[in-house]
Amino acid sequence: MRRAIRWLCSLVALVALVSCVSTPETRADYDKTVNFAQYRSFAFFDKVGTDDADYESLMTRQLKDSTRRELEARGYRYNESAPDLLVNFKASVTQQTRVHPGPMPYWGGYYGYGWPGYYGFWGGYYEPYVDQYDEGTLNIDIVDARRKQLVWEGVTTGRITDKARNNRSAAIDTAVRDMFTQFPFRAGGAPE
Numbered sequence: 001m002r003r004a005i006r007w008l009c010s011l012v013a014l015v016a017l018v019s020c021v022s023t024p025e026t027r028a029d030y031d032k033t034v035n036f037a038q039y040r041s042f043a044f045f046d047k048v049g050t051d052d053a054d055y056e057s058l059m060t061r062q063l064k065d066s067t068r069r070e071l072e073a074r075g076y077r078y079n080e081s082a083p084d085l086l087v088n089f090k091a092s093v094t095q096q097t098r099v100h101p102g103p104m105p106y107w108g109g110y111y112g113y114g115w116p117g118y119y120g121f122w123g124g125y126y127e128p129y130v131d132q133y134d135e136g137t138l139n140i141d142i143v144d145a146r147r148k149q150l151v152w153e154g155v156t157t158g159r160i161t162d163k164a165r166n167n168r169s170a171a172i173d174t175a176v177r178d179m180f181t182q183f184p185f186r187a188g189g190a191p192e
Contacts, residue, residue: 024158
């Protein structure tokens, strides 16, 4: 019985640790009053929000490539001279701190006799775990070029891991693809 309880406590602690490793949260919204069937082409803003300098960053280039692939897969045509839609990007990084409680208490009584034990409950060892990490947020805004009005926005927020830092192109590509799974339109057509 005592072994089963220790195993159960270990399992609960493991599940708690695994649940702390979060996947990015992705969400999107669009203007329900807009007829998306009118849109057939797109381009990017001359200066997007991910470029602070007077040149295009590598991150912006990857964002444009990934976004262009997703929009063209939905039938939209890239057209710099007269686009129906304009695309902009915003990105930010903030440092986050989370405090996690210590391990589960031990239900075994004094020296493990009985359930919860003849000698009562022993509280176990509690020490909070502090986790500091960088959290990134990426926005993709799609704007009606003629009216200069936001018509769709995708946002993804998540922990920036060493894997993402070491392979930024793949991380950006995945984030953009995940956002566009919530883009329910095709060029010149109705919502899917």
